[in-house]
Amino acid sequence: MSTIKPYYPCEPFRAYNRIEGRPREEELDDSLAAKINDPLWMLARQYQFGELKGEDAGSAIFAKAAINMVRMTSFTGGDGTKSPYSEDIPLEARVERLTPEIDLKMAVRIGKKFLQLFDEEGGKLPASKGYVSGMYQDNFKEKFPFEVPQFEGGETAEDAAVKARILSLQQAASFLRAVSGRALNGKSLWDLLWSDPTKINNLILAPSQSPTSDKFILSKHKSLALLVAKNWVDFVKNELNIPESVEKDSWLKERLEYSFRTGIDEGNGTETELNAEEYFHGHLDWFSFDVAKEKEESNQPFDNSIRKREVLTVIPSEASFAGMPNSRWWEMEDGSIDLGNLKASDTDIAKILVTQYALQYSNDWLAIPYDIPTGSMVEVEGILVRDTFGQNFYVEAAHKDGESWNEWNMYALTVEKGEFESPDFDKRVLLPAAAVKTLESDPIEEVKFIRDEMANLVWGIEARVPNGIGEGLDGYEAAKSLQDEFSRLIQPKEIPSEISLPVALDNNSEGKASTYKAQLRYQLGNSVSENWIPFIPVHQQGSNREIHFQRASMPRINELFAPHAIRPRTPLLRDGIDEDDGQVYPLYINEEEIPRAGVKLTSTYQRTRWYNGKIVIWYGRRKRTGRGEGSSGLRFDLVLENKD
Template sequence: MSIKYQACEPFRAYNRIEGRPREEELDDSLAAKVHDPLWMLARQFQFGELKGEDAGSAIFAKVAINTVRMTSFTGANGLKTPYSEAIPLETRVERIIPDIDLKMAVRLGKKFLQVLDEVGGNAPTSQGYTTGMYKNQFLEKYPFVLPEIEDGETAQETTVKARSLSLQQASSFLRAMAGRAVNGRGLWLELDRDFSKINNFVLAGSQTPSPDKFILSKHKTIAQDAAKKWIDYVVNELNLPENSQDDSWLNNRLEYTFKTTIDEGNGTQTELKADEYFQGHLDWYSFDVAKEKEEGSSSIDETIRKREVLTVIPSEASFAGMPNSRWWEMEDGSIDLGNLKASDTDIAKILVTQYALQYSNDWLSIPYDIPTGTFAEVEGILVRDTFGQNYFVDAAHKNGESWNEWNMYSLTVDKGEFEAPAFDKRILLPAAAVKTLESEAIEEVKFIRDEMANMVWGIESRIPDSLGGGMDGYEAASNLNSEFERLIKEEEVADEIVLPEINLNAIDSRATTYKPQLKYQLGNSVSENWIPFIAVHQKGSNREIHFQRASMPRILEIFEPHAIRPRTQLLRDGINEDDSQKTPFFINEEEIPRSGVKLTGTYQRTRWYNGKIVSWYGRRKRTGRGEGSSGLRFDLVLDNK
């Protein structure tokens, strides 16, 4: 018995056409010999390659570019100053006056003695200056002294000294430097950037040397020149602002704010503002264009505004791992574009992959050097191809003025809340550092909302250790409490113990074993590195509030109750060195959301394009980790254990 099967056409699938050499050598395979040109033309026709209109290659291009540079800078104090690129704009915005630590004080004191000896050594021999002539006097005037707590001091005076003693490493450093180095911090605070104040140490004609006046009158000029050079050295070394009001940091907003101005050369000025800069890296997206245009110069300064026409041969834009336009060329295998994994929400990764795999060989690049601090705009590009045809390429955003048109790197123009958004189509290249080295956090404050206590807390998770670094805030609070416990134990030790007379027959003198089961406690406490902020009404408003810095009480047996003060430079704004408050400290309510805020203060270092090393102290704001609870409660009924 035979069975007849119905024949059917087998399913064929062709994934790719490739050559499979059968020889050991690949010369013939890589030669890509064409045996049937008609077949190749037919395949090109099938794939639509013969319908392409961009068959010509670009061989010539002309580009018209307009550039205009920044002319002025305005910080948070509203004072407009000429724009300068001596330091990065990022440094000029972020820098604040740091607290001079002990190690820096030693270096500054040593530098002053060196400068004084250099200036004195260059002076005429008739003035009689010798090296190290005033070293001992300055050692005595500005010493490193370990504080000692004495009887009769107030609670605040004792607290200031106890804070220094609780920093064990700093205390050891003070003992080591005592009598060996000049305290440059004290000299810096004494001069206060005014070199003429060195005259306070100069003797009059009939005076005798004393600890306060010891510089001979004939050395007055030497001391003034040395003080001036030393002040310039400190300001340039630390990149200090002109004064404490010259920085761009706003305490009530916990961020930087500044403005720069561009003179357009047509009678107007464009103002670029950065009202909310806190990211730690300054770039074009930190700026917005102000709504109003101020009056400016009508003449064109070639150093500020320039129009240039370039004639170049465009080159193909390329990147590492880019697919080659000729299939027989070997590609760079350092980047595997085919191995990119993107989900449906990875729009940016999908766009980059599509550009790299499909349209990369259609892009050409024309290099053009733009100075930093420049607003640049390409008017248009004239391209000539191999067939001699000329094409004028407009900017993509010039096809329309709709807000949803395609554009990139555009700055938002402030037009009001109820107006359609607008964009400035020029490209901004701010004078920002490309890469910076950042130290570990010197100070770190975490702001959280405590709904149970109905307040905001500023938690000092890191505080300065007085040696140029930071230490854990909880550890510092514990060390300070240990220092107070030591003082209490010293007070408890009496010189002579006198036992009271006891009447054993009295009922009150008899021992009893009764103990109540419950006890009442007025309130508990929190760690001393938790600084409270309470809600208060803004001045002139019955609805809007902001947070005001408050203080927890420190209750000790040997002192009257007094306020616990913060230890970070950020939260101590408005507090004197003796812990007395001269001005209150407020934070806007909207600056501390439910997620919280984390502020860090660090030293940063970079190399500017002229080779200069630039260092500064600045702050950065990040998002917190949500709400928290301090555990603060009042009117407690507890078990009497």
């Protein structure tokens, strides 16, 4: 007689009241397996959701893509000179780089480098040349010294302003006193040699001439001096990454932005010109360009060394993104993105499209990876896809030639045309040679342009000015320090040893009238902080209607000097002003560049590492939108209460 074992559907402590497994053994294999007791239930759920419904569709297993690619071949900067395109540095560094103001620390460093190069190259000379290490160091330090300005009396107002501006920078003045007489002033040497290194011949002695403070290099060392001067100028240009000349930078001071062009050789004798006319936001990408000149039709054959055509044969992979829903509904999501929490109104077209793609069609998209070299324009001729049933499908572009211009054309470049012509787009994808990530210093100079409707002026407010040692200083603090420096020059009046009392007048009508004090007084005008530089509206040349803003000056009035112009302290606003505060040429800014919201310009040093491992540093500017109009409080013809 067989024994029937009782069946217990739920053994003690095995009730499934948790989602995750509860291991009770030494090994975790069974728990991690996530076994399902009823797989038929899962199949029923698949049927209920329509996953078992047959469709006349197959999966893509094979694809061919024909791709055309051309490279940039030329670069045109601010002076209009076309030069060969090069990727030795990022394109945005080539565009943004400006000639920075050489501060005291930089002047000491490059001056020391010049003396080192002199000794290095001089040590390679034969003993017959008679060069001794350091034989010209004292002469160069005497010729190009660091000088601490001193007030000696009898200076003009402009000379006193220049000296006071240097002494008002306390850290820079202390640094200047420390290096005075001990180091070579590289800035003074750079001013002599940067445009023409052969100007070092001015320091070379004639064969029978005795050394002086102005000429001290022996004639037998002439070739050595020329070699050192050339190598030193190249070193400074590479170190600061400055353009070859001021005219060759891409900064347009009238528009407060950069402008440049690049050319693309199509390989059949034609060229496409890309124009970046309004670049100011600090990150160069495809949207900074417009097509200024389209490629023309040509019957010449393509040059395969310029135009590259490649056919890819790949297996397409599923396009994915962070937080993408899994293809099978029973898989656990990682929860990195809460797609159910997306809230979009009827007008949020972009958000609705992204949501629909993510929730409904995310696993219907396939991707074909292709590496594009920087500085290239790429066009996909077409894609041929084969599915699991052996059928081939030719995938056309979302935008077709001949269709309306307002069709889908993401990443397309606008073609510059006339005002009344139909707009057009270049369908190719542009990948400029731009830096991915840059490190940016604190602002060295910061200028805020605001409109002052009450004074009918535009003000350039110097919020930050260079402090002379490579950093920025608050503009209001710098203006206050400069006023204090002028106040120190004013000698206190001597107190008389005897005080004489006024003679009492007779009690008559004439005496009463002579001692009467007026209750009101007239003032011609008030003043503003010295870091507020005015720009006045003037007519453009040859026009009675169009205006632009011209840099002007507020007067500085003190007891020692006659009224004189207050000059700006930032290189941005000092354009056209020499070191002696004399104006060489005026500075104009177009009216449309300063809207009612205002403009803020910052100048910083930027640093990045290029794809070849080279570290690139440059000094550039960035323009941002301001915070609205302002008021300086400047008024004229004032009637005030007489408190004197």
